[in-house]
Amino acid sequence: MRCTVRGVRVDGVTEDYRILNRANWDERASLHAASPDYRVARFAAEPDFLSPVVRFDLPLLGDVRGLRGVHLQCHIGTDTISLARLGARMTGLDFSPASLAQARELAERTGSDVDFVEADVYEAVSVLGSERFDLVFTGIGALCWLPSIERWAQTVAGLLRPGGRLFLREGHPMLGAIDESVTDGLTLGYPYFETPEPMVFSDDSTYVETDGRLGQTTIHEWNHGLGEVVSALLANGLTLTGLTEHRSVPWNALPGRMTRDEHDEWRLIEHPERVPLSYTLQARKS
Structure with a gap:
């Protein structure tokens, strides 16, 4: 999953965030599976093809052959299948049945031995079992859909075996705090830190090229400060082993101010040194 390019901000909370976000x-799911940006046809045609997200991760990800891994918030499974192609024994977990239907279809088309499980991320330990995994992978644009980074860290710790590893690449909370509707500068318009109430937005578009529009437009999001993420993991028995900030992100997060680079990532056209756009965090369970 990835955070949306935000639309109109809406006041008030009308329903449980899971109901709105799942819808x-x-x-x-079907729009993304048909989008050229997800490259589903290339997955089916090229047995060694990897998603751009996982290709970007490779220098820090390293060798995952033989590891039992779980991909939390796996969406339509392109990153999950990419990790399986690198030799990991993968399980993908997501709360969207439509997304998992697309993921299972892609796994069947590609002959990928991947299990896809429907559950909310906070229920992952009870559904999958505790201390079963060598690797927890959380791809970019996932944490913004969760209200509590502490509960997420508890889930990661519960899934990992002793010595197991977390690999997280995520949109930077500085990017999450920027108001993309202000186009003549970088303006902070949203919380950097986690807040009790969500940011509520309404938008009928998504972050990739599609031919359709969304009917279920209301979404709830939260930002999580970098220190909050690190502190939650440390408090739950993980040791930080790596933290790298990047000047790029995989989607056009600030339309009109970004350009696509040779790695299929989006960077600021002007002054890319002024703000981090994403980060990679690695940690190990003691």
Whole structure:
């Protein structure tokens, strides 16, 4: 999953965030599977093809052959299948049944031995079992859909075996705090830190090229400060082993101010040194 390019901000909370966000992601699933940006046809045609997200991760990800891994918030499974192609024994978990239907279809088309499980991320330990995994992978644009980074860290710790590893690449909370509707500068318009109430937005578009529009438009998001993420993991028995900030992100997060680079990533056209756009965090369970 990835955070949306935000639309109109809406006041108030009308429903449980999971109901609203799940309805939105169920509609995105078929649009994303048909989008050229997800490259589903290349997965089917090229047995060694990897998603651009996982290709970017490779220098820090290293060798995952033989590891039992779980990909939390796996969406339509392109990153999950990419990790399986690198030799990991993968399980993908997501709360959207429509997304998992697309993931299972892609796994069948590609002959990938991947299990896909429907569950909310906070229920992952009870559904999958505790201390079963060598690797927890959380791809970019996932944490913004979760209200509590502490509960997420508890989930990661519960899934990992002793010595197991977390690999997280995520949109930077500085990017999450920027108001993309202000186009003549980088303006902070949203919280950097986690807040009790969500940011509520309404938007009928998504972050990749599609031919359709969304009918379920209301979404709830939260930002999580970098220190909050690190502190939650440390408090739950993980040791930080790596933290790298990047000047790029895989989607056009600030339309009109970004350009696509040779790695299929988006960078600021002007002054890319002024703000981090994403980060990679690695940690190990003691």
